Amino acid sequence: MGPGPSDVHPRVLRAMATPLVGYLDPSFVEIMTDVQELLRYVFRTDNEYTLAVSGTGSAAMEAAFANLVEPGETVLVPSNGYFGGRMGEMAARVGGEVVTADAPWGEPLDPATIEAAFDEHQPTVVGVVHGETSTGVRQPEIDEIARIVHEYDAYLVVDTVASLGGVEFRTDEWGADLVYSGSQKCLSAPPGASPLTLSDRAMEKVRNRETQPRSWYLDLEGLWTYWGDDPQYHHTGMTSTVYALREALRLVAEEGIQARWERHRRLAGALKAGVEAMGLELLPADEHWLPSLNAVRIPAAADGDALTSRLLEDDGIEIAAGLGDLAGEVVRVGCMGHSARPANVLPTVGALGRALDAQGVDVDVGAGVAATNRELGE
């Protein structure tokens, strides 16, 4: 119940034990094609350029900025969370001039702030984080942000590492130009094959670069020689990880993407109701709540690190301490993919309550567990 890796379904574990074949074996190429089709379904896109980048979510993030940004271009990234900061660091390392769209940690970006940043800085690439794992904030109005970005003929990159497959996201309808994710959060696959999709227009920008991307390994044109029609060797495909990702994506398709969004809302909603009934609160306002990652404020008297250790040692439940600016102020309870089940949510609420109580914090554990139970029963 942390920020990933989430629990993996037994079918995904079994898929990982499939015997290996060559990375250009026709049977493996078929599996890659399945992965691409299933990723289009999950991303809600018709983008041809849809693939899985070797590496974790950060590799996909790096692929986004290494390809879309040329040295000297201005890149706008958010200041309201840890992963927005990582975007900025990556954009700077590929030679971008980084400017920030400011909002406090715990709040989303206001599209008006992005509009103002265009007036001031004229960025060509804008990054936003859909589900900010450090704050538990869901960025709303991606469609409105995309509209502004396109008015200025710029490109919108969206990080959905902690939300894809768990929280509503619509690439085409909302107008995102490049969207990337990770496999080990709401998709409940092992880490190592990270979904990425980009529009024809974004791929045009990559193809028309004046300078080659500084990363050879993450060069999207190079990756497409392997993931496109008539696959050629670029680097060895991640055989077992791709088997696993396909199985995890099939589980998403079997459940149905809308049903899956709904399940995350329901299960995380029960968790949220429980911590609130206990007397605690989440960091973000209700309308920006990210069901896949619940940032629970802890009183100043509580010790976040001791809480997470106690849950792990006494209850066998993994949650995470606060990250970056929020260290010591929140604990982060994930509710992702195959982990988002009643059998996990209910014990987590009880264990968190008991651990806080043991630290002398005044919480009503019984009321919390009862509230979670009631929500789960509805």
Ligand SMILES: *Cc1c(COP(=O)(O)O)cnc(C)c1O
């Ligand atoms: C986890 C996460 C990342 C980084 O992914 P890794 O798999 O750790 O490389 C990036 N962005 C967000 C929002 C995340 O939650």
